[in-house]
Amino acid sequence: xxxxxxxxxxxxxxxxxxxxxxxxxxxxxxxxxxxxxxxxxxxxxxxxxxxxxxxxxxxxxxxxxxxxxxxxxxxxxxxxxxxxxxxxxxxxxxxxxxxxxxxxxxxxxxxxxxxxxxxxxxxxxxxxxxxxxxxxxxxxxxxxxxxxxxxxxxxxxxxxxxxxxxxxxxxxxxxxxxxxxxxxxxxx
Amino acid sequence: xxxxxxxxxxxxxxxxxxxxxxxxxxxxxxxxxxxxxxxxxxxxxxxxxxxxxxxxxxxxxxxxxxxxxxxxxxxxxxxxxxxxxxxxxxxxxxxxxxxxxxxxxxxxxxxxxxxxxxxxxxxxxxxxxxxxxxxxxxx
Numbered sequence: 325x326x327x328x329x330x331x332x333x334x335x336x337x338x339x340x341x342x343x344x345x346x347x348x349x350x351x352x353x354x355x356x357x358x359x360x361x362x363x364x365x366x367x368x369x370x371x372x373x374x375x376x377x378x379x380x381x382x383x384x385x386x387x388x389x390x391x392x393x394x395x396x397x398x399x400x401x402x403x404x405x406x407x408x409x410x411x412x413x414x415x416x417x418x419x420x421x422x423x424x425x426x427x428x429x430x431x432x433x434x435x436x437x438x439x440x441x442x443x444x445x446x447x448x449x450x451x452x453x454x455x456x457x458x459x460x461x462x463x464x465x466x467x468x469x470x471x472x473x474x475x476x477x478x479x480x481x482x483x484x485x486x487x488x489x490x491x492x493x494x495x496x497x498x499x500x501x502x503x504x505x506x507x508x509x510x511x512x
Numbered sequence: 513x514x515x516x517x518x519x520x521x522x523x524x525x526x527x528x529x530x531x532x533x534x535x536x537x538x539x540x541x542x543x544x545x546x547x548x549x550x551x552x553x554x555x556x557x558x559x560x561x562x563x564x565x566x567x568x569x570x571x572x573x574x575x576x577x578x579x580x581x582x583x584x585x586x587x588x589x590x591x592x593x594x595x596x597x598x599x600x601x602x603x604x605x606x607x608x609x610x611x612x613x614x615x616x617x618x619x620x621x622x623x624x625x626x627x628x629x630x631x632x633x634x635x636x637x638x639x640x641x642x643x644x645x646x647x648x649x650x651x
Contacts, residue, residue: 342551349540357535371536378543379550434522445529453530468527496523503526 330394337385345385349378352395355470356402362462363406365454373409377402392479399480403462410458433504440506452502460495463488572638576631 330351336344356377361370381398388397437445453461462481466472474492478485 342547343544345547346540346544349543353535353539354532357539358532361533367533371539374535375539375543375546379546382547430519430522434526437526442529446531449526449530464523464527465532468524469530469532493519496519499523499526500519 331390334385334388334390334394337382342382345378345382348381348394348398352398353378355395356398358465358470359399359402359462360406360409362453362465363403363458364409365458369409369413373405374402377405380405393476396476396480400482403481430500433500436506437503448503448506452499455502456495456498459483460491460498463491464495464499467492568638568641572634572641576634 328347330348333344333347337348353374357370357374360373360377361367364370364373377398381401384401388394437448440448453464456464459481463477466477466480467474472480474485474488477483478488481488483491
């Protein structure tokens with residue numbers, strides 16, 4: 325059976341059935357949590373901001389007209405609130421360094437990476453993502469882990485499609501660059 | 513272009529090892545607690561500012577007065593279970609002399625004390641009614 329559409333629960337919430345919002349929270353909480361986490365980089369802040377995202381969505385649900393998908397609308401709230409949290413704390417949002425990376429090494433990095441023990445793999449991968457700027461790590465997480473389209477990412481992060489593509493490209497290269505510097509051979 | 517496909521393919525393969533972070537287990541409950549308590553507040557405000565508030569208030573007020581007037585007069589003794597409780601509490605040497613006289617006996621002669629418990633019960637029912645039916649008052 326198909327999942328009940330978000331619109332069904334939205335209508336119920338709009339009609340005054342606040343408890344129907346629970347289904348929307350359950351459905352979208354993981355992605356909202358990860359969007360905020362990629363930007364704030366702090367689990368404490370993430371929990372607080374992610375809760376505020378859902379409260380704000382609930383309070384403004386009557387403004388949601390259904391022109392875009394509910395998920396895009398919600399993730400955009402998450403993105404904006406996380407960015408404003410980071411700005412309040414005056415943390416850097418993005419770095420503008422660029423990277424040069426030898427293309428022929430890509431497969432080699434991957435092969436080496438696959439040889440590392442599973443638990444270490446996750447650890448290094450997390451570090452590789454953490455060294456990206458908030459926006460780059462958000463883009464790469466949304467694209468590869470959440471399987472969001474470039475169009476959707478561009479809409480929710482208020483970036484042009486070409487900007488999303490550039491960030492994706494840059495994030496991939498930075499990630500491979502970081503992984504290529506791991507002393508993989510010594511670890512195996 | 514081939515390079516881009518290559519890096520895309522291997523990034524996807526590498527990132528398969530990474531899982532999304534899970535929110536805390538009580539995440540949804542915390543949000544719903546806030547939403548539901550907020551909704552109750554909003555409903556109360558809506559209900560008390562409704563045009564129907566006055567008529568409902570008069571009806572409940574009249575019910576209180578009628579209940580008070582029609583409450584049968586006479587002597588009422590405390591239920592046996594309460595006397596037992598009083599004995600137990602007296603063991604702690606706390607003076608509960610105020611309940612040594614049957615409460616309902618006092619109520620018989622004092623209209624204010626007679627109305628008070630009924631008024632409290634009626635107000636609780638009144639608030640519940642407001643919260644239950646205020647949705648249907650919205651124009």
